[in-house]
Amino acid sequence: MFEVITLFLFNIVIYSIPLLFATSGEIMVEKSGSLNLGVEGTMAVGAVAGYLIGCRCDSLLAGVLVSFIASALVGSIFCLFTITLQANQNVTGLTITTIGVAVYFFIGNALGPKWPAMRECERLVNSISAIEIPGLSKIPVIGKAFFSHNILVYLAVIIAVVIWLYFGKTTCGLRLRAIGENPGAADALGINIVRYKYLHIMAGSGIMGIGGLYMGLNMGGTFEGSNCWINGYGWIAIALVIFADWSTAKAIFGTFVFGFFNTLRVYNMPLATTFPKTLGWLSGIPAQFFSALPFIVTLIVLIVSSIRSRRHGSSNAPTAIGLNYYREDR
């Protein structure tokens, strides 16, 4: 019985980590006042680039770096169009998703049988084996579930905490938030808006890319012609940003909740058979409902929070989100 709970919790972590990467990245982007709808495409490019180079070099570090750089470059395209060329953010983001996912399929189809197999890269496989944290991993039930994961899982949590501290405690982070709230005022303070936005959007996009790579590695690195590795996770991440109220600390909790939904979809049967009395009803709920649950919950959160902020006037959403800043329009 405890094994089922441990396995369940373990899988929640597995499912929530790519979301944590993507959500942390998107929070960074949105705090600068830009709404990047291209998360899905950015992750797809990072995943495919990181995986291919990671396998070629047989090194996880190379894979992570390349996925970060590739996705940061995709982020720079978003910056180029929305910041420098003043194009609409929604349209640019959607196009990045279209292109990014197309690039994923394009490279996969072009390589065909030459697509590298992960099991042939021993060092890469070894470096994503579980690392047991001494002491903590010995705790019954939750030790195995939370403190025995591969290095990318810990990296995701560290990144989320660092971003949280960055926005709360450092001058740079506070300045970036000022840009997201009121770019005109930030400009008047002498903050170089263009440079700040470029750097942070690129960094945020790069973090999304690592999440994409994690998904690819999690799926065993096989390319399927019909399904993209990312499979809608980019959109869930955009939803999670709202759910987490633009805070990466809350995002750790939020991704866990969404990972829980996803794990329910896969593990509703074992749960129902192990606890027939209390959880037997789970087996009657269709899998598609669990898949849709993240989106339903976000929709409700979105509506409720907007009604609440209309009444009380409080939300952590950057005020200038989605609006381009052109100095002469002030």
Add this chain to the structure above:
Amino acid sequence: MRFHLVRRSEVRLIRKICLYLAGIAVSFIIGGIILSSLGINPLSYYRDMITIGLIGNRYPGKSVEGLLKLFVPLLITSLALALAFKMRFWNIGGEGEFIAGAILAAVVAFKLGDSLPGPVVVLLMCIAASVSAGVIGLVTAHLKVRFNTNETLMTLMINYIMLYVIKYLGETKADWNFFLREDSERPIFAKFPENAIMDGIEIGNFKLLYTVPAAILIAVLVYFYLKSTKQGYEISVVGDSVNTAKYAGMNVYKITVRTIFLSAALIGLAGAFTASASGTISTDITNNVGWTGVIVAWLSKLSVPVIGIVSLLISVLQYGCQAASASYSQIDHNFADLMQGIFLFSILAADFFANFRLVRVHTAKTEPSKASDGGSGKDV
């Protein structure tokens, strides 16, 4: 050397056209480089793409039919999205509204298809689809105007919820599920009754479905609706400035809700057309038209006649890539998505160069008198 941007006060048409043509040429060159990297001759690929498999085809009528089946939903969806975008309402829920329309059309088809005459069934399907999709638009518009809920994210979520609804219907074998074939073990969507399938005019071995003239009629109506009716004028005023509309005594709530209802209802109608034309529904019935529609509407600058042309060209691109991929194994129809994106980016860049001017900033050191001048623009 530093530059800053200056918005052009007026843009000459000829300059715009030249820039757009240059953008399209650049896109084709980028596409050609990608094709060459795969060892494909770009010229012969483009030729196969543009001729959409008509040359050397014994049944050219089928190719045109296939092309029109892509064109009709794309045209209607892009028009509908343009209506919403004109008001700066970011309805990116095309996918969800399309699916909602298709599902409701299927309900009518399965429940009433056997008992009513053909035209009546199809008409009822269209009405059911429009109303159901329209209600989604109505609710989102209400929330947007009353509570300022972010409509982009709201409609985005609905896309996925509707996708899983249609997946649920398509993957669940049950007694109540009349959407599926009864004689199949595996869940497969059933074919509509004969009466619910869209008819057309036979010209030789080519069948012109009634959806094509209907879609063109809708385009003409939308054009005149926006151009010469009071409601169309109200849309453009609200889009320009909500405050102006309020001072002019317009009821912004009513205008927004009405327009978004119309926008979503048209997309639902496109869903009904597609379902009826193919005689069934499927989980990928939208063919990404909700996303592509955004790109088409934006490429066309929300102008109705241009949307007509651009959606036809994008349909040729999509169908042509499908047709061409038959002879090139290294590449599939995803190349069409790639090209769409590249086109859009080129046009966005062309827009920038049409609307802005780069001016060299004289640094304060060399010419102190101009220093204040440099502050008025954006540094690049």
